Amino acid sequence: MTLDLAGDVVSAARDMIGWTLLVDGVGGVVVETEAYRQDDPASHSYSGMTARNEVMFGPAGRFYVYRSYGIHWCVNIVCCPPGEGAAVLIRAFEPTHGIETMRARRGRDDLASGPGKVGQALAAGPHLNGLAAELLPAGAPRRVVATPRIGITRAVDKPWRFLDADSPFVSRRPRVSA
DNA sequence: CAGTGGATGCTCT
């Protein structure tokens, strides 16, 4: 299994399933991702570089962290050639490292089955924005399925959400669509 | 189960 962070962001989102994401030794195996690219109305980078999304236009492999709904911190990894403004949203992972730490941060046993939960489990925040991400190579190959992305209102038809087809640790939130 | 709505703050129009 190879993962080319500096290549096509949709391929990177798919290939990232099964890799282990760690922040200060805490994290787990990525089981759900979404790709966002600049020519994509749903992407923060769609309208060009701003103070918030600046990191998306930098080198691949760094965290892009943003505040969601005023409450949550969502964790992305910049994936594209420099200047393109694309990133992969980490939507869920299977907890493997620092489970007790994450349980304490979350206050419940559902640790990382959704982007807001991922942010809380990893204690993500502005301090993480722009830092290099730590990803450990995947073990056994996984069955990956693609679906439309969740929780967005534009470009809802793009099948750029990727999940481990056999993992119980993915988010189950139904997609709101017409 | 499914569906609804509140919390909460920042970005861009």
Added chain:
DNA sequence: GAGCATCCACTGT
């Protein structure tokens, strides 16, 4: 001032 790449508690079947 509107609109979010969300989560959780609560309601009614």
